[in-house]
Amino acid sequence: MQAIKELDSQLSVFESLESEVRGYIRSFPTTFVKAKGSMMWDVNEKTYIDFFAGAGALNYGHNNSKMKEKLINYIAEDGITHSLDMGTQAKATFLTCFNEVILKPRNLEYKVMFPGPTGTNTVESALKLARKVTGRELVISFTNGFHGMTLGSLAITGNSFKRHGAGVSLNHSVAMPFDKYLGEDVDTVDYLERFLEDNGSGVALPAAIILETVQGEGGLNVANADWLKRVExxxxxxxxxxxxxxxxxxxxxxxxxxxxxxxxxxxxxVCLSKSISGYGTPMALTLIKPEYDIWAAGEHNGTFRGHNLAFITATEALTYWENDDFTKEIIDKGLLVDEFLHELVKKYPELEGEVRGKGLFRGIACGVEGLADKICAQAFERGLIMETSGPKSEVFKIMPALTIDCETLKQGFAIIEESVKNSLTN
Structure with a gap:
């Protein structure tokens, strides 16, 4: 009883002292105190399975043991924490490892830019550089794309609610239809190409085209490989x-x-953030083909682009990618999720459900308005953290840590099914 009172008291602190802009706490109304792997605990000692993974920032789980050990040792030895973009051993080690483990095996050549600590920072730097390289202003994005909350990123984001929050006109961008946006039978690349080649289209030649291959916040829309190749x-x-x-x-x-x-x-x-640090510590990268790395020194900067604690954990995270084993593991777990979701849609036709996604990035788009939100709320009550996505919050999204074990994954499935069943009957 005392713990419940303490929880209520702490929630009232957020309500009275924190801005009304707070979001996730409204979906997950509790105070968390501990997390490990794919589990979280609140002040009332209730256990939750995490199918949210920090909105994708915790691909390797909470407090990953290997990363935590490296981080603790680094701090204990008074390693550099903040350094702007000065040279540090931690940064040199990360850059070398990223090049050897990630870029070279994939025959990719990029210069690495540290634009600031968040996803919108890397997108802003990419837009700025594309305009600098080409001398053009316009950027083409796609319907239901989400690229960040600062003004440049917001201008290429599709969500009308987010866009209205800007308070100013969002310019120098045009949205084109994403793959299958106009239906299975409409080739939206032809649509895009027609706008570019027609002098009467009103669309100028852009500096860049920006896209997500899977639109996470936009509703788990997956672009077909041929569509991506044709855009390229x-x-x-x-x-x-x-x-x-x-x-x-x-x-x-x-x-x-x-x-x-x-x-x-x-x-x-390429814009990277969220799980690039591996541990949930803020970090972002902008990967630039060498011929386009035409920045003048200091032309784009930021106080927290040299976050050495993130370099330490990010370097350790790269050990997961030293061979193909981790990829195979993710794909196998993703197929388990896919099988479960298809069975769910078949078993509960009242969902009017459509299975979407790829890898461990999947969900169901519900044809009934408000149902996905209801299912996520029911799941939270039963001890599972899961969010919605899509322009109408119509998709409930399964996005666990990539390191989750199959037993925990299946425990989460059971909670989701109970939540679906309850939401459809009440």
Whole structure:
């Protein structure tokens, strides 16, 4: 009883002292005190299975033991924490390891930029650089894309609620229909190409085209590999830079380290954040083809772009990618999720459900308005953390740590099914 009173008291602190802009606490109304792997605990000692993974920032689970040990040792030895973009051993080690473990085996050549600590920082730097390289202003994005909450990133984000929060006009961008946005039978690449080649379209030649290969916040919309290749071909033909926003879909979420690997495309700029640090510590990278790395020294900067604690954990995270075992493990677990979701849609036709996603980045789009939110709320009451996505919050999304064990995964499945059943009957 005392713990429950303490919980209520702490929630009232957030209500009275924290801004109304707070979001996730409204979906998960408790005070968390501990987390390990794929489990979290609140002040009332209630246990939760985490199918949210910090919105994709915790691909290796909470307090990953190997990373924690490296981090504790580094702090204990008075390792550099903050360094702007000065040279540190931690940064040199990360850069070397990232090049050897990630880039070289994939035949990718990129210069690494540290733009600031968050996903929107890497997107902003990519947009700025594309405009600097080409001398053009316009950027083409896609319907239901999500790229961040600062003004440049918001201008290429589709969600109307988020866009309205800007308070100013969002310019220099045009949204084109994503793959299958106009239905299975409409080739949206043809649509895009027609706008570019027609002088009467009103669409200027852009500096860049930016896309997510899987639109996480937009509703788990997966772009077909051929569609991605054709977008790349358009970029090459028209001298447009191709930017892939891999902030949420990258770092193994779809199975491979980069989400675009299976499509065989080679973006000019890649945006990474969320799980690149491995531990949930803030970190972002902008990967730039060397010929486009034309920044003047200090032309784009930020106080927290040299976060050495993140370099330490990020380097350790790369050990998961030294061979193909981790990719195979993610794909196998993803197929388990896919099988469960298809069975759920078949068993409960009242969901009016459509299975979406890829790798450990999957969910069900519910045809009944408000149902996905209801299912997530029921799941939370039963001890599972899961969020919705899509323009109408119509998709409940399964996005656990990539390191989750199959037993915990199946325990989560059972909670979801109970939540679905309860939501449909009450």
């Amino acid at each position: 071909e358009i970029c090459r033909r028209w001298d447009i830079l191709l930017i892939v926003d891999d902030v949420q879909a990258g770092c193994g979420r779809t199975g491979t380290f980069f989400s675009f690997e299976q499509a065989g495309i080679n973006p000019d700029i």
